[in-house]
Amino acid sequence: MSEIEFLSWVRGTGFQIAVIIFIAGVIIRLGEILLLGRKTNLAEAKGSEMGGGLRTVVTRSVPDKSTFKRSAFTIVAGYIFHIGLFVTIFLFAPHILMFKDILGFGWPSVPTPIVDALTVVSIIALLAILVHRMRDNVLRFITTTEDYLVWLLTILPLITGYIAFHRIGMTAPTLLAIHILSVQLLLIAFPFTKLMHAFTLVLARWYNGAISGYRGVES
Amino acid sequence: MTDRKNNKDKLPAGLDQHEGIHSESGPFEKTLGETLRSQGISRRSFLKFCAATASMMAMSPAMIPKIAHALESARRPSVIWLSFQECTGCTESLTRAHASTIESLIFDSISLDYHHTLQAAAGHAAEEAREAAMEENFGKYLLVVDGSIPLGNPGYSTIAGISNYDMLMETAKGAAAIIAVGTCATYGGIPHADPNPTGAVSVGDIIKDKPIINVPGCPPIPVVITGVLTHFLTFGTIPELDHIGRPKVFYGQSIHDRCYRRPFYDKGLFAETFDDEGARKGWCLYKLGCKGPTTYNACATTKWNNGTSFPIESGHPCLGCSEPDFWDGGGFYKSISMPTENITKTAIYTAAGAAAAGVALGAMNRSKKNSAAAAHSKTTIDDLEK
Numbered sequence: 001m002s003e004i005e006f007l008s009w010v011r012g013t014g015f016q017i018a019v020i021i022f023i024a025g026v027i028i029r030l031g032e033i034l035l036l037g038r039k040t041n042l043a044e045a046k047g048s049e050m051g052g053g054l055r056t057v058v059t060r061s062v063p064d065k066s067t068f069k070r071s072a073f074t075i076v077a078g079y080i081f082h083i084g085l086f087v088t089i090f091l092f093a094p095h096i097l098m099f100k101d102i103l104g105f106g107w108p109s110v111p112t113p114i115v116d117a118l119t120v121v122s123i124i125a126l127l128a129i130l131v132h133r134m135r136d137n138v139l140r141f142i143t144t145t146e147d148y149l150v151w152l153l154t155i156l157p158l159i160t161g162y163i164a165f166h167r168i169g170m171t172a173p174t175l176l177a178i179h180i181l182s183v184q185l186l187l188i189a190f191p192f193t194k195l196m197h198a199f200t201l202v203l204a205r206w207y208n209g210a211i212s213g214y215r216g217v218e219s
Numbered sequence: 220m221t222d223r224k225n226n227k228d229k230l231p232a233g234l235d236q237h238e239g240i241h242s243e244s245g246p247f248e249k250t251l252g253e254t255l256r257s258q259g260i261s262r263r264s265f266l267k268f269c270a271a272t273a274s275m276m277a278m279s280p281a282m283i284p285k286i287a288h289a290l291e292s293a294r295r296p297s298v299i300w301l302s303f304q305e306c307t308g309c310t311e312s313l314t315r316a317h318a319s320t321i322e323s324l325i326f327d328s329i330s331l332d333y334h335h336t337l338q339a340a341a342g343h344a345a346e347e348a349r350e351a352a353m354e355e356n357f358g359k360y361l362l363v364v365d366g367s368i369p370l371g372n373p374g375y376s377t378i379a380g381i382s383n384y385d386m387l388m389e390t391a392k393g394a395a396a397i398i399a400v401g402t403c404a405t406y407g408g409i410p411h412a413d414p415n416p417t418g419a420v421s422v423g424d425i426i427k428d429k430p431i432i433n434v435p436g437c438p439p440i441p442v443v444i445t446g447v448l449t450h451f452l453t454f455g456t457i458p459e460l461d462h463i464g465r466p467k468v469f470y471g472q473s474i475h476d477r478c479y480r481r482p483f484y485d486k487g488l489f490a491e492t493f494d495d496e497g498a499r500k501g502w503c504l505y506k507l508g509c510k511g512p513t514t515y516n517a518c519a520t521t522k523w524n525n526g527t528s529f530p531i532e533s534g535h536p537c538l539g540c541s542e543p544d545f546w547d548g549g550g551f552y553k554s555i556s557m558p559t560e561n562i563t564k565t566a567i568y569t570a571a572g573a574a575a576a577g578v579a580l581g582a583m584n585r586s587k588k589n590s591a592a593a594a595h596s597k598t599t600i601d602d603l604e605k
Contacts (some may be wrong), residue, residue, distance in 0.1 A: 002406070004544040007513070011549055012559040019565055024573035031577025036584055093487050094556035097506060101557040102566065109487045171462070172473050173513040173542065176555065 007177040010184065018184035025191025030199060038207075045214050052213015053206035059219075060205045073132055077125045081154075084122030088115055088158065112165075119162050126155045150193050156182040251452070252291030265291075272449050275442070275521065276458070276468040289453040296452065297352050297360040299390055300334035303383040304376050304410040304419055305366030309401035310336050312438035313445075329448065332360070335378065346379045353393050361451065362394035364422050367403040367410045371418030387422065396430045396457055397422060398447060405433035405464070406543035413547045423464060430457045433464035435516075437540035442521050443469045463543065465515065474511035474537050477519035480504065493534070504531060508552035510539030 001009070063075050089095060093109035100106035130151060133139045160182045164175035189195060212219035255265055269287040273280065302310070314337070331337065332352035333345065340348055352360060364387065369375035373382035381389075391397060399422040402408035410419035423431050432447055447466055450458045458466040475481065483489070483503040490497035490504055503509070511519075514537055518529040531537055536552070539545040549559035 002543040004513075004539075004542050004548055007555075008544070008547060008549055008559060011555075011557070015558040015562060016560050016565050019562055020569045023566055023569040024576070027570055027573035028577045028580060031574065032580055032584060035578065035581025036588070093484075093489065094505070094554065097554045098556050098558065101553075102562045104563070111487050112485045167473065167476065171513075171515065172475075176513060 003171060003173040003177065007173045007180075010177045010180040014181065014184055018187040022187040022190055026196070026199060029191050029196060030203075033200070033203060041214060043214075046216030047213045049210035049213045052219055053208075053210035056209025056212070056219045057202055057205045060208075074129070077129050077132070081122040081125040081129070084118045084125065085154075085158075087118045088122065088161065091115065116162075116165065119158055119165075123155060123158050123162065126151065126158070146193055149189070150195055153182075153186045153189050153193075153195070157186055250292050251295065254295075255291075272446060275446060276450060286449065286453045290449065295330040297356040298329045298331050298363055299349055299352055299360055299394075300331060300337075300363040300365070301383075301386060301390060302335060303364065303366030303368050303387070303404070304417065305401065305403050306409075307336055308438040309365040309404075310334070312436075313400075313441050329361075342379060346381070349390070353390060357393040359395050360393065361448075362390055362397045363400055364397060364404045365400045367407050367417075367419035367421060368425065369410070369417035369419050370425075371416070375417045384425070387425070391426050391429055394429055396432065396451065397426065398432045398434060398444075398451075399423065399464075400434050400444060401439055402435045402437045402540055402543075402545065405435040408437065409546055411544070411546075431464055432457050432460065432466060435465060435470075435541040435543075437538075437545070439541070440469075440517055440521055440523065443517055461515070465541075469517040469521075470515040470541065472515065472520075474514045474516060474519050474531070475509075478511050478531055479519070480531060498534060501534075504534075504536040506554055507536045508550065508554055509536030510542070510545070510548065510551075510555060511537040513555055514539040514542055514545075516541040 068075055087110065090099075090107075091110045092115045093112070096106045096109050133143055157179065160175070160179040163169065164172070164179040167175060169175075170178075186195070190198075209219045252265075256262075266283065266287055269290065270280070270283050273282045273286055278286075300310075330352075333349040335341075335345055338345055338348065366376075366383075368383045368387055370384065373384060376383045378386060399405045403410060403419070404422050407415070407419050407421045407424075410417055411421070423433065432451075434444055434447055436443070443466075446469060447458065450456075450466070458468060461467050461470055475484070478484075480501065480503045483501075484505055488497060488500075488502040489506040490502045491506055492498065493507065505512075509531065511531065518537070519531070522529045522532070538551050539548055542548070549555075549557075553559065
C-alpha cells in the first residue's frame, strides 16, 4: 500500500467505519439510558424538574469553592485541555472543511498559530495530568486500565496532528493518514468508554438538577 | 581550465565510474563543452548554468568549477529513451521548455540514440539504432523511461512488435542507470489509476537490480530532468534519493512549505471559489482542493516556463502530480482534510439504523424491568427465619 493509498483509505473506508461505530454506539447508548426512564415519583412536586435540570447543566460547569480548593490542579489542567481540544477540533480551518463536507455548513476558523499554540498547551496539560495522577496514591489506586487507554486516545490525535502540521520525521501523506487514523481510534472507542461523558454529562447533570427541582431545593 | 587528471583527485568519490562515460568515444566526437560553444553559448552563461545547478542541488560553490569541468569534458553519453504507456507530455516538457535554454542544449548534447518520438528513423531501422547503441555502450548507457508498462496483456502496448515489458527488460540489462521520467514511469501514473485496466506498473515495480532515479511529475519540471542528468554527468553517480526514489534535492520539500501563499493559510484566509474576493486577492487555495501539503516537488521554487510561475501562482490548486496514485487521491477539487466518501449519507443511515436498534433495545430493557417488577415479591421476617 503506497502512502497516498493509505491516506485515501483513512479518508474513505476507514472514515466510514469509524463514523458508523461512533454514531451507532452513541445513539444506542443514549437511547438505552433515555428509554429506561425513571421511577415515577409519587411525592407531590414542589418545583419544576425542567428548570432545576437545565440550571444544573450550566451551573455544574463552575466548580464550587471547596471542590476547587481540594483539586485545583485537576480542574485547571482539565479546563485547559478541554478548551484546547475544542479549539483544535472545531476551529482549525482544515477541520472545519471536514465538518462542512459532512454537515453542509461551516463556520469561521482561527489563525493556525493560535491552534498550534493551544495544541502544545493541551499536550502539556494532558501530560501533567497523567504525572499528577500517577504520583497521587489515591488517584493512582482508582485509575483503571480504561482510564489510561482513554488518556492515550485523547492525546494521540493532538500529538499526531502537531507532527503532521509541522511534517516531522515522515512525509506529509503518511503523517496526515496517521493523524486521521488516531482520530478514528478515538471515535471507535468513544461510545464504549468514559469518553461518552461528552454526551452523558448533560443527562447526568439534568437528572441531578431535576431531582432537586422536583423537591423545590437548590441542587 | 586545469588539467583533467589533476582536477580528478579533488573530485568526490564515485567519479571512477564516470571515467567510462566521459572517455572511450570516437576521436571525432565533440565534447559537451565544444558542442555548447558551437551553439553560441558563451563560457560566462555556461558557468552561470553550472552555478545555478550547484545551488539548486545544494552543493557548495567550490563545486561549480568541478561541475563545469566535468560537463565540458563529458563525451556525449549514450542515452536510450523508451516511451511506453504515456502521452508524450514528458518529452514535450523537456524539449519545448523554453527557447534555447542551456538546459535544452545539454539535453541536445547527449547522444540520444533512441527516442521514437524525436528520432527520424522508424520501424525496424529505429530498433536497429537501439540495438546498436546498446551493443556499443553496454553497461554505460543511460536508460530514460517515460510511461508505464502494461502487465495485463503484452499486446496492450507494443513497439515494432515488441511488448513494453520485453523491451524494458532487454534494454535495462546494459544500462548504467535508469531514469524514470514522469509519474507513469515512476509510480504507474494515469494508466495505473483505478481500475488500472492494463495492469500498468512502474519501472521500479519490475526492475530491481539497477539504480533507478525517479523523476515524477505530470510532467516533471524540465530543470529537474536536466539537473539529474547533470549530476550523473558530473559525478557518475546517482543523487541522494528519498524513500520513493526521488532525488532529495528537488523533492525534499513540500509545495506547501515553499508556497508563497502559505502566510494566507496560516492567517486562515482562503479562496472559497475560483472567482471570489479571496481568489482575486491571491489567498490560499487549500479549500479548493490544493494538494500542496502532501506533495513533494520543486514547482514552488524552480517554477515553470523559465521561472515564470507555477500552477498555484496562476490560481489553480496543486494536483499533487509527483506523488504516487495522485489520480486516485479523492478528487482534485476536494480538500485533503475532507473525507473521500459520502460520510453524510453514512451518518444518516447509521443514525436511522441505530435509533431503531436503540428503541428495540430500550423496549427489551423496559419489558425486562416490568417483568422483574411483576415477579417481585416482598420478603417477610418469616422468610428470613426459614
